[in-house]
Amino acid sequence: MNCIIIDDEATARAIIVQLCSNIKSLNVIADFSNAIQSIKFLNQNEVDLIFLDIHMPDFTGFDFIQTLKNPPKIILTTSDPQFAIEAFEYDCIVDYLVKPVLPPRFEKAIIKAQKTELNPAEPKIVKEKPTDTTGNVLYVNIDRRLIKIVISSIYLVEAKGDYILIKTDDKNYTVHSTLKKIADKLPESIFLKVHRSYIINVQKIIDIEDNSVLIKKDVIPVSRSNRPELMKRLNLL
Amino acid sequence: MEQPNLSYIHSMSGGDKAFEQKLIDIIKSEFPEEKATYYKNYKAGELKMTAENVHKLKHKISILGLEKSYDIAVAFEHNLLEGSTDLNENFESILNTITNYLTTL
Numbered sequence: 001m002n003c004i005i006i007d008d009e010a011t012a013r014a015i016i017v018q019l020c021s022n023i024k025s026l027n028v029i030a031d032f033s034n035a036i037q038s039i040k041f042l043n044q045n046e047v048d049l050i051f052l053d054i055h056m057p058d059f060t061g062f063d064f065i066q067t068l069k070n071p072p073k074i075i076l077t078t079s080d081p082q083f084a085i086e087a088f089e090y091d092c093i094v095d096y097l098v099k100p101v102l103p104p105r106f107e108k109a110i111i112k113a114q115k116t117e118l119n120p121a122e123p124k125i126v127k128e129k130p131t132d133t134t135g136n137v138l139y140v141n142i143d144r145r146l147i148k149i150v151i152s153s154i155y156l157v158e159a160k161g162d163y164i165l166i167k168t169d170d171k172n173y174t175v176h177s178t179l180k181k182i183a184d185k186l187p188e189s190i191f192l193k194v195h196r197s198y199i200i201n202v203q204k205i206i207d208i209e210d211n212s213v214l215i216k217k218d219v220i221p222v223s224r225s226n227r228p229e230l231m232k233r234l235n236l237l
Numbered sequence: 238m239e240q241p242n243l244s245y246i247h248s249m250s251g252g253d254k255a256f257e258q259k260l261i262d263i264i265k266s267e268f269p270e271e272k273a274t275y276y277k278n279y280k281a282g283e284l285k286m287t288a289e290n291v292h293k294l295k296h297k298i299s300i301l302g303l304e305k306s307y308d309i310a311v312a313f314e315h316n317l318l319e320g321s322t323d324l325n326e327n328f329e330s331i332l333n334t335i336t337n338y339l340t341t342l
Contacts, residue, residue, distance in 0.1 A: 009293060010263050011300065018249065018256050055292055079295050100299045103249050 001113070002046055005031035006038050006064070007053035007077065012099065016051050016077065019106045026110065035064035040236055047072050049113055054078040059227065065090055066228035073113050077101060092118060138185055140166065140175045149173065152190070155204040155215050157182055159197040167218070194222045194230055202233050238330070241301035241338040265339050268297055272332050279325070288317035291328065298331060301338070306331040 003026055005016045013031045020026040029045065032038040035052075036059055052074050054061035061078075065071055071092040076083070079099045087093045094116045095109035136151045153168040159179045166173040166182070175182075183191070183199055193199045194213065198220050206214045211227070213220050222230055243257070250257045275290035291314040299307045309331065313324040 009296060010267050011260065012296060014260055014263050015249065015300075018253070018260075022251065055289075057289065079292060079299075099296050100245055101249075103251075 001025055001048035001073075002027050002029050003049040003051065004029060004038060004041065004047050005051045006035050006056075006061070007031075007051070008033050008056045009053070012053065012077065015101060019101060019103060022103065023107065023110055025114070035059050035061065036231070038064075039067060039231065042068070042072075043236060050074045051077050054083050055080060062086065062090075063224070063228045065092065067231040068092075069232070071118075073116060073118060075109050075113060136187075138182075140173055140177075142173060142175060147173065151186065152201075154186070154191075155201045156218055156220065157186075157191075157199040167216070192226070192230060192233060194220060194226045196223065202230070205234075208234075238334060239303055239305050241303055241335055244302045245300050261342050264297060264300070265342065268294075268335065268339060271297070272336070275332070279322075284317045284320060284322070288314050291317060294332070297335070301335060303331065303335075306334075 003020060005013050005028065007013050007016070010033070013033075017028055017031065020028045026049075029047070030038070030041055032041070034056060038050075041047075050072055052061045052064065054076055055078060061076060062083075065074065071090075073094045074090070074092050076087055076093055076096045077099060078096070081098050084096050087096050094113045097105060097109055138149045138151050138154075139146045140149060141147075149166065149168060153170070154166055155169065156165075156167040157179060158165040158167070160174070162176060163174050164177050164179060164182055166175060179193065179197070179199060183193060186199065190201055190203055191199050192202050200213060200215055200220055204215050206216070208214075208222075208230075211222050211224070213222055213230070243261075246257055246260055250260075271290060271294050275287060275294060278286040278290055291310055295307060295310045295314065298310050309324055309327050313328045316323045
C-alpha cells in the first residue's frame with residue numbers, strides 16, 4: 001500500500017515512518033507537515049492509505065478529509081481520544097491511533113486497513129438554483145427602482161447590518177436585504193459563503209493566503225468551517 | 238519528580254540505533270522551538286494558542302516516558318481552554334526537566 005503521512009510534528013512523522021518500515025506491505029511515498037501541501041500530491045499520485053493527524057493549526061485533519069472527493073483509507077493519529085466518535089462518521093477512516101503509537105497497536109491498525117474495502121464515493125451533484133427566466137440576471141430594488149445586475153459580474157456580497165453591499169465588475173450596489181436572501185438567488189456552483197458576512201464569486205478569486213482570499217482588491221476572511229468547501233471548489237494543480 | 242527516559246523509543250526502534258539517534262535529534266531540534274512558542278504565547282496572554290502549544294508538547298512528554306507529567310499537561314491544556322492558567326508552574330517545571338534531560342543525550 002502506498003502511504004503518506006500528514007502531521008505538523010516532525011517527531012510524530014519520524015515515528016510513523018519507522019513503524020511503517022517494519023511492515024513490508026507499506027510503502028511511505030511522502031510526508032507532509034501540513035494538509036494543504038498534500039492535496040496537490042494526492043491529485044497526482046496513487047495513495048492507498050493516509051496517516052493523518054487531527055490536531056493541526058489552521059486546517060485540521062477533519063477539514064482535510066472534507067476536501068477529498070474520493071478519499072483513500074485513512075488512519076487517524078492523534079493525542080486526543082475525544083475525537084473518536086466524530087471519526088466514526090467518516091467511512092474512509094479505518095482506525096484511530098492515540099499517540100504515542102505502540103508497534104502492536106500500529107500493526108493491528110494496518111491489518112484493519114488491509115481488510116477494509118472502501119465504497120467509491122458517488123459523485124456529488126451540485127444542483128443549480130433557478131436564477132432568472134430572462135437569463136443570468138438579478139433585479140434589485142434601490143430607491144423604488146428595479147435595477148438589473150448580471151450575476152456573473154458580481155464578485156462579492158458583503159453583509160452590512162440590515163443591508164448588503166453587492167460589488168460587481170463595474171459598480172457597487174447597497175440593497176436592503178440579507179445574505180441569506182441573495183444566496184438563494186445565486187448559483188451554488190459559482191458563489192460560496194466563505195464567512196458569515198461574505199459571499200464570494202469563486203471564479204473571481206485571485207489568490208488565497210492562510211485564512212483569506214483576494215478578490216479584485218478586496219481581502220476577504222475565510223472562516224475555518226467554510227475553508228474545506230472552498231478548497232474543494234479549487235482546481236488545484 | 239519523575240525523570241524522562243527512552244523506554245518508548247527503545248520499544249519501537251527494535252534495536253535500530255540509527256533510528257533512535259535520529260529521533261532524539263529531531264526531538265532535540267523540535268522541542269526548544271515548541272517550548273519557545275509556548276512561552277511567547279503564554280506571556281502574550283494568548284491562552285488558546287498556548288493550549289495548542291501544550292497539546293503539541295504533550296506528545297514529546299509521553300515519548301519521554303513522563304506518565305504523570307503527561308496527565309498534568311492534559312489538565313493544563315484543559316485549564317487554558319477554560320481560560321485558567323492553573324498548573325502553569327507544574328507544566329513549566331516539566332519543560333525544564335525535559336530541557337535538562339535533552340542536554341545529557
